[in-house]
Amino acid sequence: MIADELEARLRAAVAAAMPQAIAELTELVAIPSISWPAFDQAPMRASAEAIRALADQTGVFDDVAIRTARIPGTDEDGQPAVLGVRDAAGRRVLLYAHHDVQPVGDEAIWLTSPFVATERDGRLYGRGTADDKAGVLTHLTALKVVREVLGDDFGLGVSLFVEGEEEYGSRSFGQFLIDNRDALAADLIVVADSGNWDSDTPGLTVALRGNARFTLRVRTLTHALHSGMFGGAVPDAMLATIKLLNSLWDETGAVAVPGLRSRDGVVPEYDEQRLREETDLPTTSTPIGTGPILDRIWNRPSITVTGIDHATTAAASNTLSPEVTVVISARVAPGQDAVEAYQAIKAHLEAHAPFGAQLEFSEVDCGQGFEAQPGWATELGLEALEKGYGVAPVELGVGGSIPFISELAAEFPDAGILVTAVLDPQGSPHSPNESLHLATFEHAVLAEAILLASLATSA
Template sequence: MTSVPPTAGPDTESAVTEAVNLGIPSALSDLGDLVRIPGIAWPSFDQTQLERSAERVAELARETGVFDEVRVLRAAVPGTDEMGQPAVLATRAARNGKPTILLYAHHDVQPPGDDALWETSPFEPTVRDGRLYGRGAADDKAGIMSHIASLRAVREVLGGDFDLGVSMFIEGEEEYGSRSFTQFLSDNADALRADAIVVADSGNWDSTTPGLTVSLRGNARFTLTVRTLDHASHSGMFGGAVPDAMMATVRLLSTLWDADGAVAVAGLTERDAPTPEYGEATLRDETGLLPGVTPIGRDSILSRIWNKPSVTVIGIDATSVEAASNTLLPEVSVVISARVAPGQSGEEAYAALEKHLRENEPFGAQLTFSDVDLGNGFLVDTSGWAVSMARQAMADGYGAEPVDLGVGGSIPFIADLVREFPEAQILVTGVEDPYSRAHSPNESLHLETFRHAVLTEALMLTRMNAR
């Protein structure tokens, strides 16, 4: 890795480090307050909580004393008459030719799921064994507070008249598909335009080793409905002669994978790129893979997660076990979520999946595709000055050399940022580690990782100001 020497003086950086360390307790207290607000963008949840969440984030931004203007804004959802969820936009103009950096995170969270699976209440922040537990503690309210805490430290040391331009965009519907994101970018393009964009919504190699995300898979999600009958029939009377929808669905879905569990859909591509060492024992430890259950796919484990497509059935509508009766089902619906290798568009991947399913429809079953949601992957250009500066700040902030990461999940809006601001360098960072369990019960934040992440960003902002 090419080393970039610090461009701020050692006394300044030492003072920034001290300010970060002294500010962590306050930052964690504010993070706890945010976790207590159950801001979920799904319409079935109380939407006033998202308004509370946005207003609290706006208040935190104003209290830094950094920004010229802080606003809570909404944008229209394209193609509908709906407005998107409240987002926070804070801006500070650059001075004396310095660059502008845009800091992104999101204040909405995933639904908690079954409360019985949580060891403590999902919206009551709880510290145990060096981790802060709660929904959003890691994804992504810690991302918000890493921005706020780093700005507090920078202002404390540099004062309020530093020259770096800083904007902060805290979205309110990332977990719900960022439906108004593209319109928000268009509406606020001048305020959001920046030389570098920090997306604090990813993870690290482990709790002590930082990661810079350089590739992301895209996504293709849709609902598939399989019909074989125009009404339900008695399974004893006609079973064995009439294919019910469940039988057809099971047969059809099984064609998506080969005997090793690798995706078997023609037209879905793979990316050829090296990956770090990562063994099966680590996979088992980080995922809770049960004894005797084997991993799926071929080649290195990380290549399967970072560089190859995957297909998962994430939902199904059929008769429940509790309500089961001796009936041939006329219709079954499933939600299919595919992760698309970096370099292939979501549109191309969806076309390949639909073609495969239609060509393999069993017994002439009728297939309907709906609720299609597509997103493109992302590959970082790692040659820019901001990437080099971010890597060096990570090495100094964590005391460990960063690892270039691929991520199996998708952040489709990054492709929108690249399209809207093609000159900006994108830095995908985060505070999560492999045990954070984002989206799952008992989501948590490793407290020491959080401190390192805040120090990293504070050092990077300080050096950008002196660049």
């Protein structure tokens, strides 16, 4: 790790750089870079252009370009990404973030305009403030600080990869890695797109659940029938679907599918009261599952029915339904292959189909989880985070899935991977009133500057 005198210089430089970093973040938030095709796509290009200009202005990179990659199996290119490359002897680091954002949803719920970054009580509100345009500015500001403190020739190769479709499934991500492998290859990969333990305590994500999502059609009849004439003797699809889906969980709400495994991992203290505070869980509702709460979220599988096609209440008639279609989203414990998990769920459903119901599986999408490997990268990351925040970091699992991290690990198996964060639990990513805790932002920039300076001076 770096000397005290160098650390002090980095601290001073980060403090001086933060007003400009917040101003640049404010400008990026003003661009509604929603990557979903249903929205105007011109802002996606504008966002990439803005980030390309900011990266170029750091003076760090030999080349900065906007690039796309073909979505496999289609004749369509993915969203624009920014790729910056700096060649140098010694170690090389790849810095990842994404510039696309989620749709805003019901704007009436927002307290301020979603694309006007607004500071209030130490937080900056707006879509993308935390997820993940703050990640982009963390990388760029840390690089500017390191260049300022160590000089132009700071002895570290750097690749910057700012993706443009993380919120829409990273459809061209794998192809982008293949197309630009030489430019992206690194000893250390830093992914600034996870969460911290709280606004004061940094988190280093060491485990992520995978996912297995699919559509299931349940059919029991050739056509609809009168529920009065045949109800009680003929099985309708909704009855079969309810009984079938109920078999996926035990009486506590925990997953009850043979073949789905759990990860053996240590979790920090986290009680039901904190769960209620962070989720606004009504007092009348009780948590599901058994055992430590974080173990349920980080290390065990979960299954959720996220969509259903059936008659609406307004259009309901006295009819036995011939078929029902549902979307099932499973989170897979770190360490279990997502395809294997899907096959276990499929086999379970086929074995429990009631009344001879016919099952049809389609639109299967599996993404692998992630488990960090202990070693020099993790040790260096934990040290840098502690210096940057002034608090010992927490090694986190995350219940959500970031499948592209497993793609990075597969494409660059010898690289250390650090999954860091600017987001805190109150940041409300993907929700109305998304926000960034500004003190956390500064700590994140300082921690990354210390990390980069450590790599540069030890190369």
